[in-house]
Amino acid sequence: MEKILEANTYRSFILKLFVFIVIVAVVDISVGKLLEKAYFNQQQGEDALTTYAVKEVQSQMLVFGSSRAVNNFDPAVMENETGLSCFNAGRIGQSVLYHYAVLKTILKRYSPEVVVLSMDAGEFAKDAEDYDKLSSLLPYYNSHPEVRDMVHLKGPIEKIKLLSSIYPYNSLLLPIIKGNSINEQEKNAKGNGYISLQRTFPGPVETIDYTANRRQLDSVKINTYLSFIKECRQRGIKLYVVCPPYIVNPVGKNLSLQIAEKIAGDMGVPYFDLAYDEKFTSRKHLFADFRHLNLQGSKEFSKFISARISSDEVPDNTGIHNE
Amino acid sequence: MLFNSFHFVFFFLIVTGGYFSIPYTKRWMWLLAASCYFYMAFVPVYILILAFTIIIDYFAGIYIERSAGKRRKLFLVSSLVANIGILCFFKYFNFFNDNISAMLGIFEFQNPVGNLSILLPIGLSFHTFQAMSYTIEVYRGNQQAERHFGIYALYVMFYPQLVAGPIERPQNLLHQFRQKIDFDGSRVFSGLKLMLWGLFKKIVVADRLGIFVDNAYNYHAQQSGAALALATIFFSFQVYCDFSAYSDIARGSARVMGFDLMKNFNRPNLSRSTAEFWKRWHISLSTWFKDYLYFPLGGNRVPMPRRYVNLMIVFLISGFWHGANWTFVIWGGINGLFLVMGLLFKKQADAFWKFTRLQKFPILYAAIHISITFLLISFSRIFFRSQTVEQAFAVIKKIFSFSGSIFKESAVMMLYSFFAIAFLMLVEMRNEYKLPAFTFSLRRSFWVRSTWYALLVILILLVGVYDGGQFIYFQF
Numbered sequence: 047m048e049k050i051l052e053a054n055t056y057r058s059f060i061l062k063l064f065v066f067i068v069i070v071a072v073v074d075i076s077v078g079k080l081l082e083k084a085y086f087n088q089q090q091g092e093d094a095l096t097t098y099a100v101k102e103v104q105s106q107m108l109v110f111g112s113s114r115a116v117n118n119f120d121p122a123v124m125e126n127e128t129g130l131s132c133f134n135a136g137r138i139g140q141s142v143l144y145h146y147a148v149l150k151t152i153l154k155r156y157s158p159e160v161v162v163l164s165m166d167a168g169e170f171a172k173d174a175e176d177y178d179k180l181s182s183l184l185p186y187y188n189s190h191p192e193v194r195d196m197v198h199l200k201g202p203i204e205k206i207k208l209l210s211s212i213y214p215y216n217s218l219l220l221p222i223i224k225g226n227s228i229n230e231q232e233k234n235a236k237g238n239g240y241i242s243l244q245r246t247f248p249g250p251v252e253t254i255d256y257t258a259n260r261r262q263l264d265s266v267k268i269n270t271y272l273s274f275i276k277e278c279r280q281r282g283i284k285l286y287v288v289c290p291p292y293i294v295n296p297v298g299k300n301l302s303l304q305i306a307e308k309i310a311g312d313m314g315v316p317y318f319d320l321a322y323d324e325k326f327t328s329r330k331h332l333f334a335d336f337r338h339l340n341l342q343g344s345k346e347f348s349k350f351i352s353a354r355i356s357s358d359e360v361p362d363n364t365g366i367h368n369e
Numbered sequence: 370m371l372f373n374s375f376h377f378v379f380f381f382l383i384v385t386g387g388y389f390s391i392p393y394t395k396r397w398m399w400l401l402a403a404s405c406y407f408y409m410a411f412v413p414v415y416i417l418i419l420a421f422t423i424i425i426d427y428f429a430g431i432y433i434e435r436s437a438g439k440r441r442k443l444f445l446v447s448s449l450v451a452n453i454g455i456l457c458f459f460k461y462f463n464f465f466n467d468n469i470s471a472m473l474g475i476f477e478f479q480n481p482v483g484n485l486s487i488l489l490p491i492g493l494s495f496h497t498f499q500a501m502s503y504t505i506e507v508y509r510g511n512q513q514a515e516r517h518f519g520i521y522a523l524y525v526m527f528y529p530q531l532v533a534g535p536i537e538r539p540q541n542l543l544h545q546f547r548q549k550i551d552f553d554g555s556r557v558f559s560g561l562k563l564m565l566w567g568l569f570k571k572i573v574v575a576d577r578l579g580i581f582v583d584n585a586y587n588y589h590a591q592q593s594g595a596a597l598a599l600a601t602i603f604f605s606f607q608v609y610c611d612f613s614a615y616s617d618i619a620r621g622s623a624r625v626m627g628f629d630l631m632k633n634f635n636r637p638n639l640s641r642s643t644a645e646f647w648k649r650w651h652i653s654l655s656t657w658f659k660d661y662l663y664f665p666l667g668g669n670r671v672p673m674p675r676r677y678v679n680l681m682i683v684f685l686i687s688g689f690w691h692g693a694n695w696t697f698v699i700w701g702g703i704n705g706l707f708l709v710m711g712l713l714f715k716k717q718a719d720a721f722w723k724f725t726r727l728q729k730f731p732i733l734y735a736a737i738h739i740s741i742t743f744l745l746i747s748f749s750r751i752f753f754r755s756q757t758v759e760q761a762f763a764v765i766k767k768i769f770s771f772s773g774s775i776f777k778e779s780a781v782m783m784l785y786s787f788f789a790i791a792f793l794m795l796v797e798m799r800n801e802y803k804l805p806a807f808t809f810s811l812r813r814s815f816w817v818r819s820t821w822y823a824l825l826v827i828l829i830l831l832v833g834v835y836d837g838g839q840f841i842y843f844q845f
Contacts, residue, residue, distance in 0.1 A: 055551075059558075070823045174836075181835075203375045206375060212827060215831070217785065217831075217834070220785070221781060
C-alpha cells in the first residue's frame, strides 16, 4: 500500500512538473517569436544599425570599431573625400571579437572594397566584460551561423541558454520598444552609423602611465585581430588599421597599440597611428572627452583619414599578388 | 559553485535525484560526499581546514558531555580557541598586521612580519559560527553530543548552507539527518518555488542594481552627490536581494530534500525601527550574537548604561565578523549607536510622534517610520559598501553637497532598476500586509499558480542579468 502511494506521489509530481515545463516552453517560444519580430523591425538605435550591417549593407567602404569608431568616423565626409559609399559598422563598447563576427556575416553577402578598423588603447587587454558584451550578437545566432564561434566565447553553456527563445533578447525589451516606436518621418532613417558628440572637452589633460599596472593581454583577441586581417587579405579587401587620437599625456607606450601596429606591419597592412598626433592633440577644442572627438573634430579627422586613404599608394595588403 | 550557475543546476538535480534513490540510512553519506564536492569546487585544499575544525569540535562535544566542572569548560574553551584561531589566522591576520605596521610606522619602526598571500576560505565565518554553536549548546546541556562522526560532519558541511548560511543550530538541524524523509511532491514544489524566487531576486534585482552601484562607487570621484545617494539606496536593495536570494535558494534546495532550515530574512525593508530591522535581517546571525554574546554579557537584565555598552560590543563585533576592514567595524558601530539612541530617546520620540498626531493616520505613520528606518540603515551601508573609510567619507561628503543630477546611467538601465525594485516591494508588501491583490501565486488552481511561476521564469530570462557573478556575502 505504501509503495502504491509513493508511486502515485511520484507520478503526480512528474505530471505537474511536465505540465509546468510545457507552460514555460509555450510562453517562452511565443514571447520569443514576438520579440524576434519586434527586434528585427526596429528602425532606429544601435540594434537596428547592427541588423542593417549584418543583413543589408552594400557600401564600398566599411568602418569597424568601438565608440572611437562610431563617434570619430563620419561616413558622409569619407564618402565625399574618397568617392566610395561608406557605412560605419562600429558599435559602442565592443571589441575586435564583435567586429570580426559582424565582418564575417557581411562577407557572406559581399566583399567591400575598403575596410577601416579602429583601434583602442585597451584593445587586447583581458576583460571579461568584452565577452559579456557579445550578447549583442545573440539575436543573429540562429539566422547567421558566422557569429556562432564568437558567441560561444561567452561561456561553455551559452548553447544551453540559447535553447530559450527569449534569452537572445535578454535586457532588450525597452530598446526594442523604443526602436519600434518612431513616427513615419523617422522611418527608414537609420543613419550611416555615425553618432556625433556636441560637447567640448573641458580638460585638464591627464597623464596616463602605460608602464604601470599593465593589464594582462588576451591571446584570443590578438588571434581574432589576426583573423580579421587574414579574412580581408583573402577577399582582396584594402584594410586600414587606424588608431584615432587621444588627448592625454602618455608615459611609455601602450602595449595593445604596439602589438596592433607590429601585426599590421608584419601582414603588410597600413597602420595609421594618430593616437598622440599633435595635429589633433594640440587642439583641445576638437575633443568631446579624452578618447572621443566632437562633431568638428570628427569631421576634420574623417577628412584627414580619407585623404590618407585616397592618396595612399595602397601597398598590396591583399597578398593576392604574392601568393 | 555558485547557486546562480548552470553547474549548480546539474549538481542539484544529481544530488536530489540520488538522495531519493538510495535508502534513507545511507543518505547522510551521499549528502556528505555531495557537500565535500560542493566545497571543493571553490578551493579544494581548503577542505582540510574544514576537516580540522570538524574533528576538533566532534571530539570536543563528546568530551564536554563526559566531563564536569573545570574540565568541561576547558574542552569548550579549547574548541572555541581552535575555531576562532583559524578564523583570525585566515581572515584577520593581514588586517592586524597592517594596523601594527601603521602603528609602528608612526614611531618610524618597520614591521618585520609580512602579510600572508592566501585566499580567504569561502564561508569560513559561517561554518565556524555554526560549529561553535554546537559545542556551546552541548556545554549548556541543550544538545546531546553527536556520536556519529559522519552526521556531525554533515551538520557543519550540509551544502545548501555551508558557505553563506543560514547559520544553523544543532537542535534544529542535527536530528533532521536521522529522519526518514519520503518524497513529497508538494514539498518539492514549495522548495523549487522558493529557489525560483531567490533566483529572481539575485538575477533580476540584485545584479541589475549592482551595475549602477558598482559604477557609482568604483568611480565615486566622478559622480554627483545625487547619483551617489541613489546608488546608496540601490545598494540597500541590492545587498538585501543578493543575500536573501542565497538564503532562499539554500532553504529551497534543502526543503526539496525534506530539510527545514531556519528563516534568515523577514522582509527587513518594511521595518519601522532599527531595532525591528535587526530582528528581521540576517536572523540566524543576529540570534547567534544574542544567544552567545549579548545574553552572556547580561542581556537586558543589567542597568541601562551597561546595556548600551553591551549593545555596542555586540554590534562592533558583528561588524568585524563581516570583514577585516575598519569600514565594517564602523558600520557595526553606527548600527549599535542607532539602537542605543533609540533606547536613550525613546520617551522623547514617543512624545514627538504624539505631538504630531500622525498616529491617527496609520498608513502614513507606518510609511514615515519605514522610510526613516530604511534611510538610516542605507546610510550606515555607505561604510559597508566602501572599500576604505576615506572612500566612505568622500561619498558622504558628496551626497550631502546636494549637487548634480541623478541620472548618469542610461534611461533604459534606470527603468529596469526601478521596475525590479517596484516588483520586489509589491511582492514583499503583499506578503507583509496580506494584500488581496497580486496573489496569483497563492491561488488554489494549479494552472493559475503554474502560469504565475512560468511568468517569473520568463521575467528572469527577459530582464535578468547573467553576468552578475558572485554573491556579496561569499566574501565573509
